[in-house]
Amino acid sequence: DADVTQTPRNRITKTGKRIMLECSQTKGHDRMYWYRQDPGLGLRLIYYSFDVKDINKGEISDGYSVSRQAQAKFSLSLESAIPNQTALYFCATSDSGLAGAGNEQFFGPGTRLTVL
Amino acid sequence: DAKTTQPNSMESNEEEPVHLPCNHSTISGTDYIHWYRQLPSQGPEYVIHGLTSNVNNRMASLAIAEDRKSSTLILHRATLRDAAVYYCIQSSGGSNYKLTFGKGTLLTVNP
Numbered sequence: 001d002a003d004v005t006q007t008p009r010n011r012i013t014k015t016g017k018r019i020m021l022e023c024s025q026t027k028g029h030d031r032m033y034w035y036r037q038d039p040g041l042g043l044r045l046i047y048y049s050f051d052v053k054d055i056n057k058g059e060i061s062d063g064y065s066v067s068r069q070a071q072a073k074f075s076l077s078l079e080s081a082i083p084n085q086t087a088l089y090f091c092a093t094s095d096s097g098l099a100g101a102g103n104e105q106f107f108g109p110g111t112r113l114t115v116l
Numbered sequence: 117d118a119k120t121t122q123p124n125s126m127e128s129n130e131e132e133p134v135h136l137p138c139n140h141s142t143i144s145g146t147d148y149i150h151w152y153r154q155l156p157s158q159g160p161e162y163v164i165h166g167l168t169s170n171v172n173n174r175m176a177s178l179a180i181a182e183d184r185k186s187s188t189l190i191l192h193r194a195t196l197r198d199a200a201v202y203y204c205i206q207s208s209g210g211s212n213y214k215l216t217f218g219k220g221t222l223l224t225v226n227p
Contacts (some may be wrong), residue, residue, distance in 0.1 A: 016168075031213060042203060042217030043160065059216075090159050094213060103213050105152075107159030 003027045004108035006091050012114045019078045021111050023091030032074040033092040033105065034058075034066060036085075041091060049074055050096065081115040088112050120204045125222040128194045136189040136221055138204030143184050148207050150215060151178065151189050155199040160203065160217070163189065199225045 004025045013019050023032065030051050035043040035058075045058030047066040055066060063085060067075045078085055089112075092105040121139040128134040131153040140149060151163040164171055164178045166187070169176040191198055203220040207213075 035217075040219070042219055043215075044217070045214065048172070058214075092159070103207075104162040104165070105160075105213075105215060107161065110159050 001071060003107070004091060004093055004106055006089075006108040006111050008111060009109065010112045012116065013081055014116050015082055017081050017115075019081050019113065020075045021089055021091075021113070023074045023076070025072050025091075025106075027093055027095075028071075029093040029095045029106070030071060031094045031096055031103075032068065033075065033094075034064075034076045035090045035092065036060065036087040037090065037110075038087050044078065047059045056061060063071045078113075078115075081113075085116045086113060119216075120206050120218055122202075122204050122221045124219065125224065127224045127226065128191075129226050131193050134191040134194045134198070134223065134225075136191075136202050136223065137186065138188070139186045140204070140206045141185045143206055144208075146208075147195075149178065149187050150205040150206065150207060151176070152203045152205065152215070152217070153220060154220070155197075155200045156202070162179060163202070183212075194223075194225045196225050196227060199223055 007022045033048045034046040037043045044060050046064050047067045049055050052068050065077045088110050090110050091108040093104045094103050150165040152160040153163050154160045164176050166178045179188045201220040201222050204218050205215050
């Protein structure tokens, strides 16, 4: 079984709809992240969470919200989807580990979201 | 944000070594260098990271210049499965959890 799972894997929706993307992990990590990737570009950080009570905005948080329901679950919501939110969305996890360490991140398989 | 510079694309032949360069001229003393790769239709996967010394693991080697302003990811024997986009990432001191992905280098491996 995959360590980091994302649901759904593909979703097509219409402008103005509310969408929730879910991420679950079995790695026991405390840190979780949401990224988006646009065609031909690298990943950009949307939100990250260091534990259930700690949520932080990333580089591009406008138009998105998140919920850390448990250590293993981190959801990303688009309250009112718009076409320029069409992208590939990745969830990732990492262990806080030692301060200054490399902090390897483990990524899920991605969710392809299309907003019409 | 910390920035790195990589070639847009590189090509290699199967079973030959590959040297992927990265410039990170703004690096400071506590910044790490990370390498991730993204195979087609998959999420990124960790390759290697380092601070000052050269590093080796089962996937690759990382050679860091003495002034730390550049580094090279070395794949010792490229396979077709190594065809991917390779991202060189510089993380800032106490914020090593923040990975800023650029466009990376698209590595093509020829049979």
